[in-house]
Amino acid sequence: MNNKKAPTSCRFSGALLTAACLLFPSTATHAAETLSLLNWEEYLSEAVIKRWEAETGVKIQQVYFDSGDKRDEVLAKPDHQIDITLSERISGDRFGDRGLLDPIDLKALPNLKHISPRWSDSCGAYAIPYLWGTLGIAYRADRMPVAPQSWADLLKPARSNEPHIIMMEDHEDILAGPLLYRQHSINTSSNDELKAAFDMLTAQSRAVLTYEYAITSLRSQRYQDKADMALAYSGDQQVLNEVEGIEGEPWRYVVPKEGTLLWIDCLSIPAKGSKKELAYRFLNYISDPQIAVLNAAELGVATPNAAAKALLPAEISEDPTIYPTEAVLQNSQIYEPRPMQATQTRRRIISALINAHDAR
CATH class of the missing domain: 3.40.190.10 (Periplasmic binding protein-like II)
Structure with missing residues (x-):
């Protein structure tokens, strides 16, 4: 986390x-x-x-x-x-x-x-x-007229060709959102389900600024004027506000309605x-x-x-x-052991995603 x-x-x-x-x-x-x-x-x-x-x-x-x-x-x-x-x-x-x-x-x-x-x-x-804690979406309330409620708001953004989202370089957590959105287990070993998640992330990639942990990225001051959403952990919004030093704590955090990773x-x-x-x-x-x-x-x-x-x-x-409320906890999943082959597939997915993004 x-x-x-x-x-x-x-x-x-x-x-x-x-x-x-x-x-x-x-x-x-x-x-x-x-x-x-x-x-x-x-x-x-x-x-x-x-x-x-x-x-x-x-x-x-x-x-x-x-x-x-x-x-x-x-x-x-x-x-x-x-x-x-x-x-x-x-x-x-x-x-x-x-x-x-x-x-x-x-x-x-x-x-x-x-x-x-x-x-x-x-x-x-x-x-x-x-x-x-949980995995969810950090967002700038001062830049977004409507708060995100679904993983689709992060993964299928309305501004699909405008880089404004920060993801992360993690072969586990980056796949959790698309799997949860499609109502699949975050522990799946199904190649079809993992490919569907990869396709969703690939389609999202034109809206992605960087595949880097949001706090690390914004601390570098490279994307502070562009980033308004990020894949994040509970508590990150507090640090993002500290990093940017903005009045009014505009960075907020939400757990999407489809469920979350409980870490x-x-x-x-x-x-x-x-x-x-x-x-x-x-x-x-x-x-x-x-x-x-x-x-x-x-x-x-x-x-x-x-x-x-x-x-x-x-x-x-x-x-x-x-x-989070008990309802959120009940609508959450935890990571479980899986075959090494499935883990290797996940690592290939994140490598392909980042390499394609960097090649643009």
């Missing part, structure tokens, strides 16, 4: 902001050690990082990726120096079964008791739940990591309700930590773009 983070957010209630400000000593702590985290860019609260470094003297060094494929490339390298990695169930199980991730020792993580039963088994044997991000410990004790300490730290609530509030992303959610102000916990 996601490049999702804003600076200390205006979404904090006064009480949360006060608590955050009390977390840090007035003098900086010199970090004698470093813990390396493979993560989406800015997907960990600065307040959480500062408190960890102040309490432990251990610096958090983040290595960033902007797609699941690129993360997997890093983890597959024999010489990587990663101590903790963001993951999800399918890649976590795959890398764990290959011996590249350690099975999680649940006894070493007492704070996992705070995870909601709904999410406690969502990450498998090699990871713990971190954050969760959960997890945290894993690579088998070759040299700082296992510190890694477990960090996983337990991030699962502490007081820490999890700061992280979720600053990022504007849903936490699986039930005790942390109870501490959130109503403006966040009742925001349906962050915590």
